[in-house]
Amino acid sequence: MSFLEVFQYTRQDSIIHRLDPRAKLFMAIVSAIVSLIFLEILPLLIILIILIPLLVAAKSLRRWLRSMKGLSILLVFILVFNTLLSPAPNPLNHSIALTLRLIALMTSFSLFFLTVHPDELSQALIQMRVRFEFAFAMSMAMRYVPTLAQEAYAIMDAQKARGVELDKGNPLKRIRNIVPIIVPLIIVSIRRALSIAESMESRGFGASPHRTYMNRLSFKKKDWVVVFISLLVLVLTIYIRLYIPLYVWSLPF
Amino acid sequence: MPLIEFQDFSFKYYGADFLALKKVNLTISEGEYVVITGPSGCGKTTLCRTINGLVPQFHRGYIAGNVLVDGKNTRDHTVAEMATIAGLVFQQPENQLVTLNVEKEIAFGPENLGVDPVEVRHRVEELISLLDLEHLRDKHPHEMSGGEQQRVAIASILALKPKIMVADEPTSNLDPKNAELILDIIAGLNKRDMTVILVEHRLDLVSKDASRIVLMNDGRIVADGTPRNILVKDLCQEIGVGVPKATLVYKSLKNRGIDLGSVPLTGEELATLVKEAS
Ligand SMILES: Nc1ncnc2c1ncn2[C@@H]1O[C@H](COP(=O)(O)OP(=O)(O)OP(=O)(O)O)[C@@H](O)[C@H]1O
Numbered sequence: 001m002s003f004l005e006v007f008q009y010t011r012q013d014s015i016i017h018r019l020d021p022r023a024k025l026f027m028a029i030v031s032a033i034v035s036l037i038f039l040e041i042l043p044l045l046i047i048l049i050i051l052i053p054l055l056v057a058a059k060s061l062r063r064w065l066r067s068m069k070g071l072s073i074l075l076v077f078i079l080v081f082n083t084l085l086s087p088a089p090n091p092l093n094h095s096i097a098l099t100l101r102l103i104a105l106m107t108s109f110s111l112f113f114l115t116v117h118p119d120e121l122s123q124a125l126i127q128m129r130v131r132f133e134f135a136f137a138m139s140m141a142m143r144y145v146p147t148l149a150q151e152a153y154a155i156m157d158a159q160k161a162r163g164v165e166l167d168k169g170n171p172l173k174r175i176r177n178i179v180p181i182i183v184p185l186i187i188v189s190i191r192r193a194l195s196i197a198e199s200m201e202s203r204g205f206g207a208s209p210h211r212t213y214m215n216r217l218s219f220k221k222k223d224w225v226v227v228f229i230s231l232l233v234l235v236l237t238i239y240i241r242l243y244i245p246l247y248v249w250s251l252p253f
Numbered sequence: 254m255p256l257i258e259f260q261d262f263s264f265k266y267y268g269a270d271f272l273a274l275k276k277v278n279l280t281i282s283e284g285e286y287v288v289i290t291g292p293s294g295c296g297k298t299t300l301c302r303t304i305n306g307l308v309p310q311f312h313r314g315y316i317a318g319n320v321l322v323d324g325k326n327t328r329d330h331t332v333a334e335m336a337t338i339a340g341l342v343f344q345q346p347e348n349q350l351v352t353l354n355v356e357k358e359i360a361f362g363p364e365n366l367g368v369d370p371v372e373v374r375h376r377v378e379e380l381i382s383l384l385d386l387e388h389l390r391d392k393h394p395h396e397m398s399g400g401e402q403q404r405v406a407i408a409s410i411l412a413l414k415p416k417i418m419v420a421d422e423p424t425s426n427l428d429p430k431n432a433e434l435i436l437d438i439i440a441g442l443n444k445r446d447m448t449v450i451l452v453e454h455r456l457d458l459v460s461k462d463a464s465r466i467v468l469m470n471d472g473r474i475v476a477d478g479t480p481r482n483i484l485v486k487d488l489c490q491e492i493g494v495g496v497p498k499a500t501l502v503y504k505s506l507k508n509r510g511i512d513l514g515s516v517p518l519t520g521e522e523l524a525t526l527v528k529e530a531s
């Protein structure tokens with residue numbers, strides 16, 4: 001699952017990291033739309049050629065390359081099967097374009113998730129009028145996933161010590177083996193949730209309708225520049241799509 | 254006027270079949286350092302929850318009597334209203350850290366109550382330097398040790414500027430060194446005029462700082478007084494309270510006819526008394 005790393009925040013200090021998450025979200029969405037508009041090799045390559053320097057600026061190129069390497073088997077798979085099975089007139093061209101589109105889509109969103117701290121993300125959502133409780137629930141999920149995972153491992157060890165053979169038997173038996181892990185995990189989690197609720201209640205969670213935020217996000221000049229350029233690109237590509245024929249550039253096979 | 258006043262207070266959790274607190278009468282004034290101790294299940298946690306209104310606002314059940322905290326009856330005020338009067342530190346540190354870094358955690362309480370962002374930032378910086386949390390600033394709670402987590406939890410409570418700090422066995426999941434650090438922080442808060450109520454079993458670590466020990470058993474307060482008066486009682490050993498070794502030595506000496514004059518709470522005090530006597 002190493003390719004998922006490109007969607008995981010990395011603590012860095014870069015120009016891209018310092019941009020407002022809302023500007024980056026807009027940029028990611030535009031770049032995803034553009035990747036979906038085209039199914040020709042050349043424009044998709046251009047998108048990637050634009051995105052890669054941005055990854056460099058975010059000091060995350062190596063991580064991206066590593067994930068792409070992890071993904072390469074899947075990409076080759078898509079390439080080969082599409083070429084063999086596609087009904088398109090020039091199947092190789094078609095499947096290369098499909099593969100490039102997948103890479104471009106992933107890269108667009110990875111640029112967002114690599115550089116936006118979950119706290120910033122929830123703050124951005126709040127300032128985009130999402131209710132605090134929902135945004136907070138999301139950040140709490142991030143907070144407690146590692147704790148829960150640790151607990152699951154502890155329970156697994158405890159059950160193994162009592163003789164439950166977790167990784168033996170046919171698939172059906174293995175699925176049944178999850179029960180002695182899940183049931184205690186749920187019980188423990190409910191108890192933990194109560195205790196967390198007590199602590200949050202004691203600190204006034206949800207008490208004031210006028211909750212304040214210590215770190216509010218504010219749009220700076222550079223964020224407006226990013227939004228403006230993204231918008232320009234969007235308009236331009238839609239224009240190209242509608243009025244300029246591109247089939248002449250495709251591979252003949 | 255006393256800061257906390259329990260008037261014949263009884264409480265039974267919803268669904269339980271016995272009272273967790275039975276006709277408790279207790280008065281605590283400003284600036285006191287009260288240690289609450291007693292065997293497991295005797296109602297210490299319930300007593301703590303009562304002080305900031307979690308009982309009866311969050312944990313429902315049968316109530317009799319009243320609890321007044323800073324003049325407010327806990328029956329009529331929400332937990333959030335009590336938050337700036339009494340802060341509660343719990344046993345498991347990881348369940349008290351609900352955000353992704355230390356700054357956010359400390360800011361959580363004041364933000365919830367709508368404190369001005371500039372003031373919130375001010376409190377955060379103040380507490381980070383007071384509790385020495387600078388190196389943890391950007392860390393995920395999962396990357397901190399239990400002692401560090403508990404320090405952050407204390408900071409996040411202090412951010413609400415409460416008059417009373419209630420700590421329910423804050424050291425029970427910590428190693429001795431970290432436990433001592435946390436207890437030192439709590440004693441330090443008391444020296445800055447904060448009223449402290451601490452549930453603790455390791456009386457050897459806290460009785461030198463405490464101004465008062467409250468002994469509970471089976472939902473009742475069975476003894477209440479200064480550490481030197483309470484710890485020499487036979488009752489302590491009967492219900493199984495961790496009396497400091499030095500005090501035990503004093504007691505056995507006394508039983509054999511050697512009176513040291515005053516009750517020692519630590520090894521050092523005992524050594525001085527023995528030196529004086531010989
Ligand atoms: N949420 C709850 N619902 C029902 N009963 C409870 C609840 N919490 C505690 N009790 C019961 O109330 C009684 C007092 O519990 P409390 O937690 O106050 O004891 P304690 O002195 O803190 O014990 P410990 O030293 O184990 O922490 C116990 O009998 C307990 O089972």
Ligand SMILES: [Mg+2]
Nearest residue numbers: 297298299421
């Ligand atoms: Mg308890």
